Amino acid sequence: MKLLITASIFFYERDGKGLSQTELRQLALDLRKQDEEYQHLHSQVVQAIADRYYNALEEFLNKQSRFPKEKREDNYNSLVYPQAWMKKRGKLYPNGWKLTDKNKKFKILHLSHLGDFKIRIHRQFPVDKVKQIIVKLTKSGKVFVIFIVENYEFPKLKKTGKKVAIDVGIYRLLTTSDGYYVENPRRLEKKLERLKWLSQSLSRKEKGSNNFEKMRVKIAKTYESRVNFRHDLYYKLGKFFAESYDSLAMEDIKVKQLVSRSARVLRLHLHDVGFYEMREIFKWQMEKYGKEFKVVNPAYTSRTCPKCGFVKENMPLSERVFVCPKCGYVGDRDHVGALNILSRAEWDAPLAPVELTPLPLSRQGLAMKQEPHSLGGMHSVV
Ligand SMILES: [Zn+2]
Structure with missing residues (x-):
């Protein structure tokens, strides 16, 4: 699944169009030969995943204008599930998605057209207040699922008088x-250095070659992890x-x-x-x-x-x-x-x-330690 998405996006960028359904099916079969994840799958199942993905992509590309206008970030391709709920006999049901608990940190998200994803929940949210679901496919092939929640009041924090x-x-x-x-954070600096180095090596690779593609994914991953690290830090500081x-x-x-x-x-x-x-x-x-x-x-x-x-x-x-x-x-x-x-x-x-x-930040710059020296009454942020 992950690999199919990467491949399709890559081809989309290169040729200005996605893979055809046949190409996608062939690719799925090739991947099955290469990748352990696909080994145990029956070939028809792999093709079905390819078809499902193809249909979703097709739908997305054709009906794009019908989706709510979103800021287009050039690092992402998104699929939007604009109506999270539908009414059936007076009751509300999730429309095209379902969230099942796996354990505290992970849930299984079933998305119609796309299949099941094991997802990691970064911030807790009320599932019944979800208005829209956006699936973002990053250049490095990672999938982000964003739940848009409306009309939810966060618990107010105590006054500190400061x-x-x-x-x-x-x-x-x-x-x-x-x-x-x-x-x-030094980690941001380091990633920046790595990005510079990777971009230089990319420029030496032949465009479209295997090594070029590998390098491209590496760059996208480094870039994304830098952005994620920054976001995490800002949210925690905030x-x-x-x-x-x-x-x-x-x-x-x-x-x-x-x-x-x-x-x-x-x-x-x-x-x-x-x-x-x-x-x-x-x-x-x-x-x-x-x-x-x-x-x-x-x-x-x-x-x-x-x-x-x-x-x-x-x-x-x-x-x-x-x-x-x-x-x-x-x-x-x-x-x-x-x-x-x-x-x-x-x-x-x-x-x-x-x-x-x-400010007392831990080595990774993320989890803050308890109790800075003189401010008193600060809480750890995790
Ligand atoms: Zn003065």
């Missing part, structure tokens, strides 16, 4: 007004902020504005940071749990003295320390930014110097 502002940057992923920071603070402020700025002002090398890093995405995720997490999210005017936040308000003429990105020529205030550049964002949100900014402390 407000915070966050400055995001290129050198550090983020710095908070109360002196915490998160480095750019939840951490929602648990630890009542209000969060960030700059209202688009990635593009920042990009156009920075050097080429920095641009690469910035894209890696996925700043805009991070802000949207933080906003979602804060509001979802009943907390406040605010955006403020981004002008001169890193050039303004948080103590006397003096605006420096120039503050190149390489200058990491802010020194106020008027009142002598000295502070870390990003922390100064966070303090200015905090006061622009009209929240009190503490001016006592702080020692910047890394």
